[in-house]
Amino acid sequence: MAGAASAASSAVSIRGLVKAFGDKVAVDGLSLDIPAGSFYGLVGPNGAGKTTTIMMMTGLLKPDAGDIAVLGMPVWPDPDAVKRRIGLMPDSTQIFDRLTGRQLLVYAGMLRGMDRGETVRRADDLLTAFDLTEAADKMVVEYSAGMTKKICLATAMIHSPRLLVLDEPFESVDPVSSANIRDLLAEYAASGGTVLISSHVMAMVEKMCTHVAVIDHGHVVAAGTVDEVAAGEDLEDRFLELVGGRREAARLAWLDGAADPDGGDSRSGSADR
Structure with a gap:
């Protein structure tokens, strides 16, 4: 029980x-x-x-x-x-990135059976909330990685999932x-x-x-x-x-931040050159 x-x-x-x-x-x-x-x-x-x-x-x-x-x-x-x-945030490789940001959101909403007018209103709200208004009519393929992440999140939210x-x-x-x-x-x-x-x-x-x-x-x-x-x-x-899985840092004998790549030792100072 x-x-x-x-x-x-x-x-x-x-x-x-x-x-x-x-x-x-x-x-x-x-x-x-x-x-x-x-x-x-x-x-x-x-x-x-x-x-x-x-x-x-x-x-x-x-x-x-x-x-x-x-x-x-x-x-x-x-x-x-x-x-x-459910609102599941898609991976950036799973969206239609040849649509504009606005078109993608409207498409996502209408796939959920939403009324077009309500979908457009919510799309505008989300574009504003995610600071994507200026990019709303650009194709998603032109977005930066961060902008793409935000439009993907917006598509997951447009139908107000529980x-x-x-x-x-x-x-x-x-x-x-x-x-x-x-x-x-x-x-x-x-x-x-x-x-x-x-x-x-x-x-x-x-x-x-x-x-x-x-x-x-x-x-x-x-x-x-x-x-x-x-x-x-x-x-x-x-x-x-x-x-678990934490271990001591690997010590590589050749990985020396002070070594001269030409074979010398940069720690000897400029006076030795």
């Missing part, structure tokens, strides 16, 4: 999730509850299973075993119904824009929405998120509020304790 109560109060509830690619087990019996209204960070080393978990959660990849419910709806009997309630799933949303985004996006996401979460962010930037997760889960080798090694997981330490230090 406790598990059922937990699932009912969760934006995402995962039980015993498994996914293998040949002999490689990417997700190994993963279980996790993401509370509704939380700002949730999903962290782990490369290859830990984060992206695979997100793809199964959002209906893009079918699990080998396990159950996933999003906003109380099982994902795999009808993934399309669940997708309508769950936002964002993979490294601040990568390549300048500090001012990052601060504005954080404020927008915090306001969204405060209104009752749930934000799930996958990131490698521990300082950002510690500052923004209310909850965090650490994934390693396809399963959860720690989950809870940020304070619970950090356990009185800096989150990055705690993360390194949980996943």
Whole structure:
């Protein structure tokens, strides 16, 4: 009964999730509850299973075993119904970058079945919020990396989803824009929405998120509020304790910042030349 109560109060509830690619087990019996209204960070080393978990959660990849419910709806009997309630930030390689920024947003909204007039109004609001008004009528292929990241995030938000799933949303985004996006996401979460962010930037997760889960080798090694997981330490230090892999810096005999590339030693000073 406790598990059922937990699932009912969760934006995402995962039980015993498994996914293998040949002999490689990417997700190994993963279980996790993401509370509704939380700002949730999903962290782990490369290859830990984060992206695979997100793809199964959002209906893009079918699990080998396990159950996933999003906003109380099982994902795999009808993934399309669940997708309508999720805003998934696309990768920059997955968008139609020969459209203008405005066209891309309107297209994203109308794909969701929105009225064209409302879609255009929301597109204009998002372009303003992400400081993209001047670039609204330029093709996305001409955008910088940071601008492309912002338009991808805007496409995930235009239909006002109940769950936002964002993979490294601040990568390549300048500090001012990052601060504005954080404020927008915090306001969204405060209104009752749930934000799930996958990131490698521990300082950002510690500052923004209310909850965090650490994934390693396809399963959860720690989950809870940020304070619970950090356990009185800096989150990055705690993360390194949980996943291991930290080692002494490699010492390469030939890597000498003071050596002269012509064979001498620059430390001898100009008087020796």
